[in-house]
Amino acid sequence: QVQLVESGGGLVLPGGSLRLSCEVSGMRFRLEVMEWYRQVLGNERELVASITGTGITNYADSVKGRFTISWDIAKNTMYLQMTSLKPEDSAAYLCGARNFLGSYWGQGTQVTVSS
Numbered sequence: 001q002v003q004l005v006e007s008g009g010g011l012v013l014p015g016g017s018l019r020l021s022c023e024v025s026g027m028r029f030r031l032e033v034m035e036w037y038r039q040v041l042g043n044e045r046e047l048v049a050s051i052t053g054t055g056i057t058n059y060a061d062s063v064k065g066r067f068t069i070s071w072d073i074a075k076n077t078m079y080l081q082m083t084s085l086k087p088e089d090s091a092a093y094l095c096g097a098r099n100f101l102g103s104y105w106g107q108g109t110q111v112t113v114s115s
Contacts, residue, residue, distance in 0.1 A: 004097060005023050005025075007109060008020040009093060020080040024078075032100070035095065036094070049067055
């Protein structure tokens, strides 16, 4: 059974940093793309960043220059380094993974940016 487990969320002051992790287990076939999404209750899920198996990255305009996505394939773990956090970055952050079999999702980790 494929599982994606996020960790690293929490409460941080504006301007602070957090690093999120997403560990994948139970995957028998190579993943092609991994993504970080975020969602605020009542709003649509927003794609924050994505990375391919060849290292190509994309970011939402709202996080460019502040967030960095990375993927340690050997450890089956994806990361999202978040810096210069703003209150509007507060959300549940979910990781997603895709390959030819389909899409997979984690349960999410809450990030709250507040003074």
